[in-house]
Amino acid sequence: METLSIILLCVFIPVTVLLSICLLCIHSYWKRKWKSITKENDIEAKGDIKIGNQSKENVKHTLRFQGRLEDAQRGPSHQDPTFVADEKLGGRKKKQKKKSKATKRSIDVENQDGAKQIRVEESKLFEFDPPIGNKNLGNTCFFNSSLQALYFTKFFEDALSLLKVSAPNFQNLKLTKSVLELLEKKNVNHTQELRSVLNAVRNINNQFGRGTQEDSYELLNTLLGGILDELQNGDRTCKPIDVDSGVNGISLKNLFTGIFITIYVYDSCNDVEVDFEEFTTLSIPIADNIDQNFKKLPHRGLQTISSEDPRFDIEKGLAVLTQIEDYEESDLPCRVCNIEGTGKAYRRMLVFTPPPVLVIHIDRFKMNDFNRLTKNAQRLKYPRIFNMAKFCSVANTELSTNSLNYELYAVVVHSGALGGGHYYAYVNTTRMHDVEKWQEHLKRSPLDLEKLKSNVEEFLRKRHEFQDDSGQTEVCKVKDSWFYVSDESVCSASVDEVISHKDAYILFYEVH
Known part of the structure; x- marks a missing residue:
């Protein structure tokens, strides 16, 4: 009997120790896993910060304007040098490469509830993706060259994107809508969008889009003036857009x-x-x-x-x-x-x-x-x-x-x-x-x-x-x-x- 007790003790103790070690390992693994899941949820939650009565999508664009707020989930933009994004915008995926930034200092910004503070960079490196050429539609180099300058104008695309999610009559703004569609697809095959913009400009001034070489400066003034007129006047059935106050304090008019x-x-x-x-x-x-x-x-x-x-x-x-x-x-x-x-x-x-x-x-x-x-x-x-x-x-x-x-x-x-x-x-x-x-x-x-x-x-x-x-x-x-x-x-x-x-x-x- 005494011998049997000794044998049982010799078996029980090692098994108990082994089980304890296994339980500790399992506990440690799930603890790390839980922290990882919690961190991902926190990051996702930051993209859902609400400001007043703005929609979730509108807030994303607002945060992008406020100095590309750190740690906030933002919509994709070829202009954002600090965040890797792979999200659908306008039915199209666009991948971003993370790029370097240089910061002088930062300031605190609070949302309307005062509950959340986010750091805003004062000065940083701003990088675009390399340019993609525009197809010549028949003596349209005057048109293509001015568009390239607008492609690389800070916040031009962002301002139009804000209008898309906030202006009730955006679909009726033919020139503005066609320009935004071109900007959203300029890094892929965008010939159809290019032609749509040219046709919209031609509706304003019929000298453009008829296959003859025209003046690039006159084209630029017609394009920018046409967009601002559409935003100012709207149409007969829709209320005009307040371009002076802008969307969430950002005015496309103020840009130019x-x-x-x-x-x-x-x-x-x-x-x-x-x-x-x-x-x-x-x-x-x-x-x-x-x-x-x-x-x-x-x-x-x-x-x-x-x-x-x-x-x-x-x-x-x-x-x-x-x-x-x-x-x-x-x-x-x-x-x-x-x-x-x-x-x-x-x-x-x-x-x-x-x-x-x-x-x-x-x-x-x-x-x-x-x-x-x-x-x-x-x-x-x-x-x-x-x-x-x-x-x-x-x-x-x-x-x-x-x-x-x-x-x-x-x-x-x-x-x-x-x-x-x-x-x-x-x-x-x-x-x-x-x-x-x-x-x-x-x-x-x-x-x-x-x-x-x-x-x-x-x-x-x-x-x-x-x-x-x-x-x-x-x-x-x-x-x-x-x-x-x-x-x-x-x-x-x-x-x-x-x-x-x-x-x-x-x-x-x-x-x-």
Whole structure:
């Protein structure tokens, strides 16, 4: 009996120990598994953050705009450098490669309930996928080249995507809808979508899409103007879309639209009056000589934020566009008191609010003495980064020199003569992105122009001292990636090849 007890103990103890070890292993395995499942659920839950009464899909797009919020599940976008996404958008899958980012600092943002804090990057690397060419539909290089620049415009596709999920009459906006469908499919076979956009543009201006070579700048203005008109007017059966307030504070209109201020001042009565006008592109002349006396201002109201001399050719063109004009007061009586004085009347048009995307057209086509259209093929110098403070009015006290640096990201080129020319584009797929600056521009509130007019006139009458907020233009610190795109032909390009191209026609700058 004693021997049997000893044998049982010898068997029981090892078995018990072995079972304990097995149970510990199983417990450890399921503990790790549970943590993994919980983490995945947490990540998915972050994509379901609700802001007010917005839908789940709408919130996803909103979060993407707010500086690509970290750790939030976002919809797919070829513009997102920090997240790997494989999700359907518009019935199509699009895979993203994770790309590097550089962060200066971050700020906290709360949702409306104040329960969730998310970090927003202030400045980071912004990368697009390499370009895909557009099929030539019959002398449509003028069309393809402008589209390439829009493909690589920050937030252009995102703004249209927001409209798709928020505008009740989006399906009736033929041009806007066709452009978004093209943007969503531009990385695959998109010939049908390309043709749809061209047909929609032709409905606005029938000179396009008839198989003849047309002007790329006119096409661009027709395309952007058509989209903004659709958003503003809607149709007869649908309520117009409030493009000024935008969707969730993001306005497609604010992306391209700036504001001119025209200032009138008078010697005899010292009155000041201003007018405002919106613009989406700037057309500048080729200026061989500029008035060297542009700094001799008769009144503070005509002053710009910076009085630095124009250095590059495009700055000289902008100087001509914003130069002071003087008249005899007898020819231009005071618009305030209607007095025909004996002194001078001065007029100057300046930029009051520049847009985040600045499109500059070089006016190369002019009528000669024989009333024939000719091309000026003069090579112009234009910088990678330049400052708009030389052309912005001091009347906008919210602007400063260091907030007005613009970086080149696309160039449309017209090579050859009028009769047999060709359009192509250069695009930059890599640049830094200052989230805070872009949010200030994109979330700009609509202006009460009548109230603004009164405030500005009072400000300019009271202050007559001259100031100069001149500053140095920033240098580009990012290794960029330029591409040459000519219809379906795409290849890498160097920045030296792009800068000051002898046939540059349209320059696309963005807030740096």
